Amino acid sequence: MPKLVIASASYGIHAQEALKQLSEVFDEVKRTAFRTGMREDEVLREIGDADAVILGGGGPITRGVMERARGLKIIARHGIGLDNVDVNAATELGIVVTYCRHTGEEISVAEHAVALMLACARRLVEADRCVREGRWRDRVKLVGVELRGKTLGIIGLGAIGREVARIACRGLGMKVVAYDPYVPDEVFEKLGVRRVGLEELLEESDVITIHAPLTLETRGMLSRERLARVKRGAILINTARGAIVDEEALYEMVMKGHIFYAGVDVFSEEPPSRNPLLKLERAVLTPHIAAFTREGLYRMDMAIAEDLVKFFRGQRPLHVANPEVFKKRLRATWLR
The missing domain is CATH 3.40.50.720 (NAD(P)-binding Rossmann-like Domain)
Incomplete structure (x- = not known):
């Protein structure tokens, strides 16, 4: 045997x-x-x-x-x-x-991506620390943002991206745009998602979520130059692969306040012992558990x-x- x-x-x-x-x-x-x-x-x-x-x-x-x-x-x-x-x-x-x-993995991963969106928008991890550390008065600093009516940009409209689009449209009342050169127009139309180019998505979206595979084409796709084009105050979510994003540049963009918050489940090296994202206050980090x-x-x-x-x-x-x-x-x- x-x-x-x-x-x-x-x-x-x-x-x-x-x-x-x-x-x-x-x-x-x-x-x-x-x-x-x-x-x-x-x-x-x-x-x-x-x-x-x-x-x-x-x-x-x-x-x-x-x-x-x-x-x-x-x-x-x-x-x-x-x-x-x-x-x-x-x-x-x-x-x-x-x-x-x-x-059915797409259901779990999509729900995790949406959970990260909400956790970032409402600064939930910071709020949790505030209560545990006895800093109740600091709650006035924890002003978040609403998602209803905001624009969600999805990079990669495969099974996971489509499930995220459904939740965002029907459950959160968000407008959804997406970039995926390999998906036909009828899929976009059926979901009620507007097709855009990558640069347009970065400049227009209030929340960006990545659902593309790691390939030669997508490795480093969100480079320093592209992250600089992200709409000021946006939230960036990555449950795909860490190497799609320039993590050092993302760290700098969050520190500067150009990107409001990051929700990250995947890292270029796992476990991420020396990753700059570990130093961010305005980030929700999870240990590659989106499918768990x-x-x-x-x-x-x-x-x-x-x-x-x-x-x-x-x-x-x-x-x-x-x-x-x-x-x-x-x-x-x-x-x-």
């Missing part, structure tokens, strides 16, 4: 049924932890001769890792982002990659288990990130 490495700390905690399903397929299951920025030899040591890996946010699993981990046949990404997997290399090498797209709800994790865990069971019983998984791999010579010879 095959071997599985679970390199995601949260996998299975809220879905014991998923672990039970996997135990029926895998002879050996090893739990480990991948941190961000691991060397290839470190990743290889943890993978060993495993047939499958459930991958959280660490790693990455590079071409070099896959070439040397000759037993590896499938990588199941415990999340939506694929920036820590070389998907092109996996395809060339006949390794199937699955992910949690269309498993009981419901969201349950759906993701079960989807991964079902895909792995299908795969090792000779069927194609449902949530494949690289479907073109099935035109290649698969390492999983039973699927040829």
